[in-house]
Amino acid sequence: MDDTHSNMEDNMPILYIGHHETKRAMPVSEELVQHAQDLGYDMLTSPITNAHFHSRVLSLLNSYNQAITEAALPSDAQPLPLIPALQSADTDLGPSDSISQLITFTSSWIDLSSPDPVIAYLSRQVLNLEIAYAAFCGAITVVVPGPRLSHGANGLAQYARAIKEALATGSYIQLHILMPMDGSDLEEALDDLGDLASFTRAEYQNQRNVGKGRAGLFSSWDAWNTIRSICKYHARLSIALELPRRLPSLALQSRWYSEPIRLLILPASSFLINARGSSVLSKAHQAFIFRAMRLQKAPWLLLADIGPLPGVDDPDLIMSYATGHLSPEAAADAPTPRSSMSPSPTPAEAALMGKNARKKSNNNDPTPHLSYLRYLQRNQPPKTVIERFGGGFQDYLQSPLQPLSDNLESITYEVFEKDPIKYEWYERAIAQALRDWQAQGKPTSSDDGAVVVAVVGAGRGPLVTRALNASKSSGVPVRAYAVEKNPNAYVLLQRHNEQDWQRKVTVVKTDMRAWKGPSLADGSFGKVDILVSELLGSFADNELSPECLDGVQHVLNPDCGISIPASYTAHFTPIATPRLWADISHRSTTVDAGAFEIPWVVMLQQMDFLSIDSHQPALYQSQLSSGGKPNQLNLDPPLRPYIQTAWKFTHPSPPTILAQSSLRRGGSAIGGGGGFTGGDGANEHNARSCSLTFPIQEQGVCHGLAGYFETVLYSGSEGSVELSTNPVTMEQKSKDMISWFPIFFPLKTPMQVPANSEMQISMWRQTDDRKVWYEWLVESFIFVNGERIRLAVSDLHSSKSSGCLM
Incomplete structure (x- = not known):
């Protein structure tokens, strides 16, 4: 292997892969962890409690129900059942040197969002007992089953409150909420006779109301959004996202990408079977995984229910390490799935999976799924120029430069x-x-x-x-x-x-x-x-290019002088970026109370555009359905955002404009009564404002505005030479340019926006002759019977206190 390829490979993201069994047959001992590592896994999952504890809880519930029935008393006359402290027989988990290699799971049979107060109370007790014990053992990562989406909106607040309690119980625990990507309920536990939900009393049984269509697809994300909002974007709360066999719309994929995903769970049913009978992932799955792996905090992968660890019954068996060096036949993609592909394997496919799994366990590769993921790791699309340059800067907040008041290093x-x-x-x-x-x-x-x-x-x-x-x-x-x-x-x-x-x-x-x-x-x-x-900044004019070039224009040839750049425009669009909002919120309470009034320079990565250009070609989708290797996939945002122009500056400025500015500078009577925001108003010709409307196709949360710019350096007989940071035009105008990161205008309070609504964004560039600052305000509207109804309005944000000094 040549050095160039080796260096490129060293810089590629590493996939950390674990093995998960929903019902693991044996306790996770240190020997089992070592065996899994010998096979090539980085981690194992383990339940916190076992079947003995489950039986104790069910017995307690049965005794409570029996007591109510026999006493013929109202339920409020009987104290709620109280689970005694954990016993040694209730758990196989304990403090050990290998605890850091374990991802622990709380019980899947609880129902924190149950409408039955008894079931909800028992579930909360189970959760807190398990979280407290896991924390005692030194576990860091705990996965909690998400709310039952079959309850609809009912119980979400109750579930979120229980999670908030759990975060306080385990002070160092990282809680990952297990959520389905596509809005379907995770049904495995519901089919278990021991699931607490099956004991819900008749008077509390609500009609299952999982939504259908587009709203139903977003129901899982909407549930997560409710939970993290109630928990105030807690830093130790994140997502374990289960990928379905057929990925949902690109809009929903992009929404999940913007969220704090720490685990991607790949069940056996997510894999397709190629012509050779090997288990592989669709191109859509590959693209989503590769894109997630580029994140500053890339998620871990869990292979779920692909079968038990091979060789566990023979401790002397030496297993080969999963290297990812697959034959071309084994690595070949499966045929492109039809749009009507079922969410689960067909009986024939399931039988083939089992047959292949048994055959391969006796073959040279005991871990075919793991080997396939290692193959994907070795064959990721190469990093772009911007990714290589921006390593470590993704979603890192930086204050804009003050080039006039500060001398740069x-x-x-x-x-x-x-x-x-x-x-x-x-x-x-x-x-x-x-x-x-x-x-x-x-x-x-x-x-x-x-x-x-x-x-x-x-x-x-x-x-x-x-x-x-x-x-x-x-x-x-x-x-x-x-x-x-x-x-x-x-x-x-x-x-x-x-x-x-x-x-x-x-x-x-x-x-x-x-x-x-x-x-x-x-x-x-x-x-x-x-x-x-x-002199341009991330929003074109935010580092006072207009003021500087106006100030030096007196030296320019008045007849045919040229300014390079000749003009520039500022652009913006609403975005969802939970990670950045949480970061700014933390700063506002610990470091800088005015953090939400600062336009931050940031290399935006983990975010989602809320307004999409409906006229874009479906290039990304056609790419996923075409042939080719993984490293040919384009991992740029799959949907083209709707980005609008805020305002424009041209140079040289018209002499009449500068002449009037000169009159105002001295405060003379002919110069008017002074500026609107202070000073003489000599720089008010460089003030700007706009009010733009953005269509919102899918429900979401707006955390702020992403700002970009375009500039015409020169336009002449040979055409125009232009630069752009606008995602829509940068590929065409200045591909691989890395000098400027976007700018982010945050909102103090995230704004919920429904599907098929509008956002109206007003922005002002203000000046008092001593500094320049921005003000921004966001409104949400929806149409009801042809009437435009305002749903919400943000604070009027102002960066005056941190404005750019002239």
Whole structure:
């Protein structure tokens, strides 16, 4: 294997895989854990209590019911049944060195959301006894069966309250709520005669009301959303998600992707059978798993009910490790399943599964499912440029830069300069502008015919180098200036001029707004033909590019001067991002009370777009149904978001606009009565506002707004050179550009939005001549009998206290 491939493989996500049996036949001893590790598993699951404890609880319930019947008393006259403390016979679990390799499960036969108060009370007792004992033993990960969706909305609050109690009982326990992905109820326990739900008294038996259609599909997610909301997005509460045989809609898949999934459970029924009789996963399953594995906190995988661990009856048997080196026939995908594929295997398929499992247990590979997952691990799609660059930055909140008030460190400049696209595109734009200048015979601002180019806010000088390269490639001579206020970067610019630029550049240390222009021999100041800057932030104008370029425009050739960039637009869309909201909520109570008033720069990853472009082509779905290997799958968000333009800035600004701004700056009578938000109002021409409506196709929760930008660096005879962070256009305009992460405008209170509704988002760019800040407000509407009804309105958020200082 060559070094390049080896390095790429080392950087790929590792799949941590466990073995789960719903009804494990033997206690999970340290020897069994070691045996599972010898087979290649990373972990095992274990019930916290056993059948003896189950029998004790059922006996207690039976005695209670008998006492009520025989006494002929109302139930409220009889004390509720109380489960005595755990006994040694009730559990096979105990403190051990291998406890960290175990994922413990609470009893599946309880019903925390039961409408029968006796059943609910017993279930709460069981849960708390088990959680407390698991915590005592040192278990960290506990899986709790989710609420019975057959109860519908009834009992959800009751279930959530019980989970909140359990979180307090086990102070270090990570609770994973077991949820079905597609809204179907997990029926295995309900079929068990020992399930407490089967003892619900007649007067409390409610009609099963699992929803059908789209609402039913989202019922599982809606239940989870209710639980975590009541538990206030608790940091130790997450999801164990069971993948069905047929994955639900892409919209629902994307919604689950945005949630804190810590376990992905793959039951045997999720696997298909390929032509050779091997168990494999559909392309849709592969794509979902691969995408989840890219998360900063990737989930573990559990192979569920694929059969007992082989060789447990023969401790001397040496088992081979699951390497994932499969034959092409074994690794081949199954035929593309039809849309009518049943949620469970057919009897013939089930028989084939069992036959293959028995055959393989006597063959060279005792763990075919595990080997297949290891094969997928070795054949994941390669990481994109952005994924490689952004490793460790996913969903990491960063405060926006203050480039005017702060002097940036060299490492900050260095991060920007690693972009493989941005500076090449700038060089193209400058070269095109120079060629057009020459072709159009425009007069220059120099005495020798060279085009005067000034890089303002030059930093460490990458754009200066690109401007010199553009001059060389276009054959158009330039006179170059580098203007920078940072005294530390100024030292490096001087060194570059001596060592790299052959003293072809005039380096000027000043704030660009105070620069008077190129110094001439007679002591006066000349003009600049092309102004080049890289002042854009994640929302285009949030690092004061409009104010800076307005302030330096007085040096630009008034007749034919060019600004690069020529224009830029800000864009946004509503998103669901529980992880970021929980992070900001924690900051607001521990570090910064104003955390919800800050637009955060963040590499958005674990999120879901709430508004989808209904006119997009179904490329992703067709890709899943086509042939090809796993590493050919595209793991980008499968649905194209509906992203709208907030506002636009163009440069150079019209002279009349700047003339009026100058009048207002002195506070003269002709300049008006001052600004709306303070100051003279000299910068109010750079204020902006918008009110945009977004269709919401599926129910969800809005945690805030994702912001992006697009910019036209230059548009001329050869076309436009553009950059974009907008997910809809970035592939076309500037693929693999990494200089800017999106911006996130959070909401203090998450907003529930129903399916087939609208969100109206209002945003303002405000200024008081000393700083610039944003304000944002979100409203939710639904149509009833043709009338638009407001459902909710958020706080009016304002970043004034953390605004960008001018």
